[in-house]
Amino acid sequence: MHRWMGPRFKYSEITPKEVYFSRRQLLAGAGGLIAAHTTGATASAATFETSPSRWSIDDRPNSYDDITSYNNFYEFGYDKADPKRHAGQLTTDPWSVVIDGKVRRPGTYGLEDIVKPASLEERIYRLRCVEAWSMVIPWVGFPLADVLAMADPDSGAKYVAFETLYRPEEMPAQRGVFQSLDWPYVEGLRLDEAMHPLTILAVGLYGEELPNQNGAPLRLVVPWKYGFKSIKSIVRISLTDTEPPTTWNLQAPREYGFYSNVNPEVSHPRWSQATERVVGGGLLSPRRDTEMFNGYAEAVGSLYSGMDLKKNF
Numbered sequence: 001m002h003r004w005m006g007p008r009f010k011y012s013e014i015t016p017k018e019v020y021f022s023r024r025q026l027l028a029g030a031g032g033l034i035a036a037h038t039t040g041a042t043a044s045a046a047t048f049e050t051s052p053s054r055w056s057i058d059d060r061p062n063s064y065d066d067i068t069s070y071n072n073f074y075e076f077g078y079d080k081a082d083p084k085r086h087a088g089q090l091t092t093d094p095w096s097v098v099i100d101g102k103v104r105r106p107g108t109y110g111l112e113d114i115v116k117p118a119s120l121e122e123r124i125y126r127l128r129c130v131e132a133w134s135m136v137i138p139w140v141g142f143p144l145a146d147v148l149a150m151a152d153p154d155s156g157a158k159y160v161a162f163e164t165l166y167r168p169e170e171m172p173a174q175r176g177v178f179q180s181l182d183w184p185y186v187e188g189l190r191l192d193e194a195m196h197p198l199t200i201l202a203v204g205l206y207g208e209e210l211p212n213q214n215g216a217p218l219r220l221v222v223p224w225k226y227g228f229k230s231i232k233s234i235v236r237i238s239l240t241d242t243e244p245p246t247t248w249n250l251q252a253p254r255e256y257g258f259y260s261n262v263n264p265e266v267s268h269p270r271w272s273q274a275t276e277r278v279v280g281g282g283l284l285s286p287r288r289d290t291e292m293f294n295g296y297a298e299a300v301g302s303l304y305s306g307m308d309l310k311k312n313f
């Protein structure tokens, strides 16, 4: 477990204003940003121009309020209301991502090197949490495959490992002696899963920059897997030749596997995964039947042909 020994100031206090706003200016300069305004000392959400995607579902998205006030982001606490309450203190600009491991172009990439405004799409996906609830979210993002291509994996690359920010002075649940999880939060995918066109890096939702509680400024979204695979606030992407460790698997290996594909036929040891509560549906709304691969069986089933999905849960 990590122990924070460093200073107690906030990053925002030591970040010069010019640097603080540089990301939005860069995105605007590249032509994808149609409106960015600042209010006082902090910038408000920027608006993105996106193109629609054939990968979107037709379901009506949940409200902005549902999506941004009912969250799992344990770095800010384990209650669903904690991320919205506490994530405002997170500094997300400037932001960089280390891309390393089995790639020909390793390096520390600025967010503006990774996010190409012209490639942003709206992706309306259902998020199915392993806790058996779901909601529909209109993400703004682009294929993870684009970033992997930029880094140019070498022939030894078989998996992609992801890491969330570790910054206890801005993430209150990372402080203190008793920790809910081992930090930083880590996740991973097989390379073919990572390259699948459904797998995106999201930078926004409802056409605006991601609120911090949803994983600003850059988070993974893998819609056919349980929500915990969709790691937030990413600072490192490493290509590896062995299956990387994942936070919830480390925490409870019998309950959370590496694959964690949505599967109504494989129960969690403590509850059924056959149905899900629809967030925002109201008290009397019926539960929804959970779909194999969260509805994407046709698109991703072949990735797992010949695999025993009960063993590889």
Ligand SMILES: Nc1nc2c(c(=O)[nH]1)N[C@H]1C(S)=C(S)[C@@H](COP(=O)(O)O)O[C@H]1N2
Pocket (backbone or CB within 6 Å): 067, 070, 071, 072, 073, 074, 075, 127, 128, 129, 130, 164, 185, 213, 214, 215, 226, 227, 228, 229, 230, 231, 232, 233
């Ligand atoms: N770093 C980090 N990423 C995370 C989590 C977390 O606690 N920490 N929670 C996961 C879980 S359990 C879910 S269901 C989704 C929730 O995403 P949302 O709050 O944007 O709906 O984020 C996932 N990514």
Ligand SMILES: [Mo]
Pocket (backbone or CB within 6 Å): 072, 128, 129, 130, 131, 226, 227, 228
């Ligand atoms: Mo989740």
